[in-house]
Amino acid sequence: MRDVAIAGAGYSEIARAVDRSVGSLTLEACRNALSDAGLTSKDVDGIATYPGGHDSVSSFYVAEGLGLPKLNWFEDLFGWMPAGITPVIAAAEAVRAGHCETAIAFRTVKRNRTRPPGQGFGGRVGGDAQFRAPFGDVMTSQWLAMWARRHMHDFGTTEEHLGHIAITFREHASMNPVAPLRDNITIDDYFASKIITTPFRILDCDFPVDGGGAVVITTEERARDLPKSPVKYVAGVFASGPRPDWEQWDDLTHMASKYAAEALWRRTDITPQDVDVAEVYDGFSWTALCWMEDMGFCAKGDGGPFFARGDARVGGKLPTNTHGGSMSGGRLHAISHVIECVQQLRGECGARQVHGAKTGVVTAGGGIMAGAALLSRSE
Amino acid sequence: MDRPLPQPDQDTEFFWEGLRRRELLIQHCDECGHWIHYPKPACPRCGGTRVKPKAVSGRGVVHTYTVTHNAVPGFEPPFAVVLVDLEEQKGLRLVSNLIGVPPGDVAIGTPVEVVFTDVAPDVVLPLFKVRET
Ligand SMILES: [Zn+2]
Numbered sequence: 001m002r003d004v005a006i007a008g009a010g011y012s013e014i015a016r017a018v019d020r021s022v023g024s025l026t027l028e029a030c031r032n033a034l035s036d037a038g039l040t041s042k043d044v045d046g047i048a049t050y051p052g053g054h055d056s057v058s059s060f061y062v063a064e065g066l067g068l069p070k071l072n073w074f075e076d077l078f079g080w081m082p083a084g085i086t087p088v089i090a091a092a093e094a095v096r097a098g099h100c101e102t103a104i105a106f107r108t109v110k111r112n113r114t115r116p117p118g119q120g121f122g123g124r125v126g127g128d129a130q131f132r133a134p135f136g137d138v139m140t141s142q143w144l145a146m147w148a149r150r151h152m153h154d155f156g157t158t159e160e161h162l163g164h165i166a167i168t169f170r171e172h173a174s175m176n177p178v179a180p181l182r183d184n185i186t187i188d189d190y191f192a193s194k195i196i197t198t199p200f201r202i203l204d205c206d207f208p209v210d211g212g213g214a215v216v217i218t219t220e221e222r223a224r225d226l227p228k229s230p231v232k233y234v235a236g237v238f239a240s241g242p243r244p245d246w247e248q249w250d251d252l253t254h255m256a257s258k259y260a261a262e263a264l265w266r267r268t269d270i271t272p273q274d275v276d277v278a279e280v281y282d283g284f285s286w287t288a289l290c291w292m293e294d295m296g297f298c299a300k301g302d303g304g305p306f307f308a309r310g311d312a313r314v315g316g317k318l319p320t321n322t323h324g325g326s327m328s329g330g331r332l333h334a335i336s337h338v339i340e341c342v343q344q345l346r347g348e349c350g351a352r353q354v355h356g357a358k359t360g361v362v363t364a365g366g367g368i369m370a371g372a373a374l375l376s377r378s379e
Numbered sequence: 380m381d382r383p384l385p386q387p388d389q390d391t392e393f394f395w396e397g398l399r400r401r402e403l404l405i406q407h408c409d410e411c412g413h414w415i416h417y418p419k420p421a422c423p424r425c426g427g428t429r430v431k432p433k434a435v436s437g438r439g440v441v442h443t444y445t446v447t448h449n450a451v452p453g454f455e456p457p458f459a460v461v462l463v464d465l466e467e468q469k470g471l472r473l474v475s476n477l478i479g480v481p482p483g484d485v486a487i488g489t490p491v492e493v494v495f496t497d498v499a500p501d502v503v504l505p506l507f508k509v510r511e512t
Contacts, residue, residue: 123383128417130385134504136447136454137474138383145445146462153443153487195457197447245417247462250470252443 003220004096005230005378006088008037009339012108014178014211014330022110022212023057027065029212030104034066037216038227039102041066044216046073046100048087049107052333056108056212073100082238082365083107083281084213084335089236089373091217096233101218107335108212128245141205141284143246144366145197148286150252152199154301157289159199161304163190165285166203166327168312173324175314175352180209181328204285209330213339220378229378231345234270236373237263246367255287257294257363260370264361265296268374272296276357277344278318279337282325287366292320295361295372319354334364338373345377382453384502390418393432398503401495404432405471414468437493438510439463442472446482459485463507478508 010032012018012025034040044066047059059074073094077086084107091103125133132138151157166185173179185203193203223230239259243249265271272295280291289303297318298306306312312320323329323340330336341360343349363372387395397404406415410427414435421428442464448457459482465471477485478494491507498504 124386125383126386126388129383130387130391131417132474133383133452134385134498134502135460135474135476136382136451136458137460138451139447139449141449142445142447142460146443146460149445150443150487195446195448197445197449199445243423247472247474248416248470 001096002098004092004217004233005220005223006215006233006342006375007218007223007226007228007230008033008035008039008216009342010034010036010214011178011336011339012212014180014209014332016180016209017111018210022055022108023061023065025110025210025212026057026062026106026108029108029214030062030066030106033104033214033216036228039216041068043102044068044104045071046091046094046103047071048075048077048091048094048103048105050077050081050084050086050333052107052109055110055112062104062106073103080369082369082371083333085236085338085362085364085371085373088215088217088335088338089238089371092233092236095217095219101222103217104214105217106212106214107333109331109333110210111208139197141200142197144284144287145200147252147255147290147367148199148284151286151290154253155304156301157304159191160187161289161308162199162204162285163187164307165282165288166190168307168310169282169321169325170328172314172322172352173328175350176323176329179324179329181207181324200284203327206283206326206331207328209332211330211332213332213335215338215342224378229346231342232376232378234374234376235264235267237267237371239263239370241368244368249368254294254300255290255367256365256370257291257372260363260372261295264372264374270359270374270376275318275359275361277322277341277354277360278320279322279341279360279362280320281334281337281364281366282321282327283366285327288321288325291363295363314352314354322349322352322354334362337362337364341375345375382498384499390420394418395502397432398495398505399501401503402434403437403493403505405435405465405467406430407433414471416471416473435465435467437505439465439473439491439507441477441485441487441489441491443487444485446485457482461485461507463491473505475505475507478506480509
């Protein structure tokens with residue numbers, strides 16, 4: 001098995017609404033990642049993506065759009081997968097195993113503006129939703145709100161704690177020129193923001209945008225000959241939990257992140273205390289809180305105080321979501337978390353740079369599925 | 380817009396059919412004794428396929444909840460969605476709503492019991508009300 005590195009990372013244009021096709025955004029992100037790596041499309045022989053709910057384009061589309069002669073490996077990863085980290089882990093493992101030499105992993109998000117959240121459930125509803133929708137339970141925000149509420153009940157987590165998560169990520173976004181939300185917020189702004197579903201306010205939710213991100217993955221040996229310093233892909237894991245149903249999960253105070261953490265730390269001598277920067281999935285504020293606890297970055301139940309103390313700020317104990325996360329950096333479904341981690345480990349992050357960052361963790365997914373990867377600066 | 384209604388399939392029809400007879404039926408594994416929800420062709424604990432609908436008491440406790448302020452089809456916000464832990468087994472849960480409790484008064488730990496509620500000519504929902512203990 002070969003050592004693997006992320007050699008390049010790039011975004012497309014990102015904004016609340018971009019009047020371009022999802023294909024055009026995707027190809028822009030892939031080209032930017034390739035040029036960042038100092039490679040051309042001729043070097044690529046593998047592609048992976050997580051096309052989400054069919055809201056993006058396929059690997060084949062990108063192969064054609066970049067003019068690749070042929071692919072030795074590709075995967076379009078549908079279904080309950082931990083978002084944008086999914087193709088990154090898949091592509092890294094494919095390079096490690098020798099299925100391909102250089103792979104692009106991408107995730108592009110283009111919002112569906114024809115219906116607001118929860119509005120696709122009129123009439124008769126089948127599948128698991130037949131046990132939810134008749135009771136008005138139709139949004140992911142409601143599912144995770146109920147997990148968050150139980151966590152508050154069991155551990156004393158407060159709305160103010162959640163507010164400090166939003167404040168922290170916004171402060172980081174204020175130092176990130178590509179973040180769509182860059183104005184700092186106060187705890188008063190937080191409490192004044194619209195309630196979506198308790199305990200979540202709009203400022204507890206990720207911020208939908210149009211845009212894409214891509215990374216280029218190759219062998220560490222090859223990456224050493226490229227212009228930028230390579231970021232080593234140390235390990236990546238996927239994890240589920242005891243039950244596939246959100247409501248039937250035994251203990252709603254931890255997510256599948258607990259199992260991802262166990263799997264990840266088993267794979268390495270690196271410990272949570274060695275991590276310099278964490279980019280954890282923040283579909284909602286509480287998702288990030290739970291990831292921090294489950295990964296072992298703070299004690300179980302201490303996630304709220306961890307954020308309220310400022311431990312997650314740049315300059316704090318473990319800077320977290322240094323790009324602003326999905327809540328202030330835009331909902332790019334965790335591919336931005338991967339890109340930010342790469343840029344932090346290369347020392348490219350300007351005002352929000354975590355000084356001397358050598359080891360980073362990226363996570364994605366909430367509730368019943370999780371993915372996590374450990375990256376480090378190559379010596 | 381009206382509340383969305385269930386579209387049963389081969390695995391779930393017994394649940395909705397039982398409710399029409401004012402019975403709350405949950406799938407039960409005859410091999411290991413595990414209660415199973417949502418219904419499926421095999422037991423998630425032991426993998427056994429001898430799974431059969433069996434009546435439960437309809438008594439439970441509010442495990443968690445959310446008060447939704449967004450517009451959702453068929454509901455006037457704000458309204459509460461609750462997860463009810465049925466007394467038969469830890470973590471055996473139904474998504475539901477509480478009758479007679481203002482959204483702001485819903486609380487974890489509240490003892491509740493099922494109320495069979497007609498919402499369409501062929502659909503009875505298992506809603507819940509506070510249970511006197
Ligand atoms: Zn069984």
